[in-house]
Amino acid sequence: MISECSLFLKGVMLxxxxxxxxxxxxxxxxGHRNRMHHHEHHHLQAPNKEVLKMSEAERVELSNSIRVxxxxxxxxxxxxxxxxxxxxxxxxxxxAEFFSSEQVEVFESVTVNETDTWLMMKQASVYAFNKYRDQxxxxxxxxxxxxxxxxxxxxxxLRKDPSQPFYLGHTELSGSHEYVSVExxxxxxxxxxxxxxxxxxxxxxxxxxxxxxxxxxxMSEDLLLxxxxxxxxxxxxxxxxxxxxxxxxxxxxxxFIKEAITDYPNDIVEGCCSDMAITFSxxxxxxxxxxxxxxYRLRAFGHIFNDALVFFPPNGSDND
Numbered sequence: 001m002i003s004e005c006s007l008f009l010k011g012v013m014l015x016x017x018x019x020x021x022x023x024x025x026x027x028x029x030x031g032h033r034n035r036m037h038h039h040e041h042h043h044l045q046a047p048n049k050e051v052l053k054m055s056e057a058e059r060v061e062l063s064n065s066i067r068v069x070x071x072x073x074x075x076x077x078x079x080x081x082x083x084x085x086x087x088x089x090x091x092x093x094x095x096a097e098f099f100s101s102e103q104v105e106v107f108e109s110v111t112v113n114e115t116d117t118w119l120m121m122k123q124a125s126v127y128a129f130n131k132y133r134d135q136x137x138x139x140x141x142x143x144x145x146x147x148x149x150x151x152x153x154x155x156x157x158l159r160k161d162p163s164q165p166f167y168l169g170h171t172e173l174s175g176s177h178e179y180v181s182v183e184x185x186x187x188x189x190x191x192x193x194x195x196x197x198x199x200x201x202x203x204x205x206x207x208x209x210x211x212x213x214x215x216x217x218x219m220s221e222d223l224l225l226x227x228x229x230x231x232x233x234x235x236x237x238x239x240x241x242x243x244x245x246x247x248x249x250x251x252x253x254x255x256f257i258k259e260a261i262t263d264y265p266n267d268i269v270e271g272c273c274s275d276m277a278i279t280f281s282x283x284x285x286x287x288x289x290x291x292x293x294x295x296y297r298l299r300a301f302g303h304i305f306n307d308a309l310v311f312f313p314p315n316g317s318d319n320d
Contacts, residue, residue, distance in 0.1 A: 065137075066137070066138065066158070067137050067138065068093050068139075068153065069095050069096075069097075069135075069138070069139050070090060070096035070097070070142065070148075071097065071099060071125070071128055071139060071140065072090065072096060072099065072142055072143070073117060073120050073121060073141070073142075073143060074098050074099065074100050074101075074109065074144050075101045075102075075115070076100070076101070076102060078144045079104065079106070079107070080285045081144035081288075082098060082107055082144055083107070083285065084285035084288035084289065086107070088147070088291070088292040089149070089288075089292065092149075092150040092151065093150055097109070098110070099120055099123070099124040101114055102115075110124070110127060112124065112127075117221045118209075118220075118221040121141065121182075121225065122209070124141075125200070126200060126201075129194065133190060133193070136190070137189065138187060138189060138190070139187070140153065140186070141182065141185065141186040141188070142182075142185045142186075142279070143183060143281070145283055146184070146185050146279050146280070146281050146283070147281075147283050147288055147291045148278060149279070149295055152277065152278045157187075160189070161189075162189040164189060165192045165195060165229075165234040166187070166188070166189040166191070166192060166234075167180060167187070167188050167189075167192045167229050167235070167236055168180065168187050168236070168237040168239050169185055169236075169238075169248040169279075170183075170184035170185075170238065170246055170248035170279075174223055174226075178226070178235070178236040178238075179223055179225070179226030179236050180225070180226065180236045180237075180248075181248075181250050182221060183222075183281045183282070184246075184281055185248050185279040185281075186225070192229065192234045195229070195232035195233070195234055196232065198232070199231060199232050206231050207227075207228040208224060208227070239278065241276050245273065245274035245277075246274065246277075247274055247276060247277055248278055248279045249273065249280045249281060250281050250282075251281060252280055252281065252282050253291075256273050257272055259272075260272040
């Protein structure tokens with residue numbers, strides 16, 4: 001997906017506004033404006049129109065070279081969200097697996113027998129790396145309340161080298177350290193996964209596990225992941241578009257629209273979010289399906305979109 005699709009995605013945003021305005025009652029304004037994400041370092045931007053200069057053979061080779069394995073952490077209480085993710089965006093991962101705190105009969109999953117999210121995350125990472133390190137070069141970690149546009153993720157990763165220690169998403173600050181919020185989704189290169197798993201197996205004492213090891217304030221899984229990766233030389237990177245807007249979002253479109261109505265009343269859609277957004281968060285199952293319709297089904301008559309690069313979902317997907 002490249003910038004030619006901006007009109008389409010703006011149309012999707014407008015089409016989603018009515019639904020969002022109905023469902024966003026009760027939401028409060030959280031955090032700062034999406035475009036006001038000021039950190040001094042570690043910003044990664046999406047590629048420009050360089051794809052247009054490539055030959056057809058180069059485009060096909062590049063498209064096939066980006067392989068994304070999706071890790072979705074779930075519990076039995078998430079069964080409706082679990083179903084929604086399975087029926088919608090997860091089909092566009094090259095492979096997606098659900099990691100559950102316990103076995104659930106109605107859905108296939110990898111059971112980790114842990115209720116603690118951090119321990120689930122660690123076990124899922126070890127499992128994914130050991131089993132799929134030769135098949136996938138990018139690993140996307142998400143909660144079942146996250147909606148992801150995998151094609152936009154792959155576009156963002158076009159010029160990123162998975163053999164380098166990338167760890168990216170929506171960054172936040174904790175003291176003087178940046179970390180990636182798991183709520184917006186986390187992307188790790190194969191090199192980052194390699195370093196994380198090496199730490200877990202060779203020097204596990206450097207990566208807190210038991211509750212008493214996490215300190216009196218009990219660090220969240222986001223901070224714990226950042227702590228462990230930082231020890232291995234992997235720093236958090238914030239993903240942005242050309243205008244500096246976040247691509248990984250920790251709120252719903254409805255919440256962004258509500259903010260844009262206040263901050264940009266004359267240009268709500270432009271002020272809302274990036275045209276190439278990769279994730280939105282805190283979604284209900286119904287909102288997942290609305291997003292799926294808006295992103296993959298809805299078309300504006302009279303508008304022709306010709307993307308220079310196409311990422312095809314795996315065989316068997318009926319939602320593309």
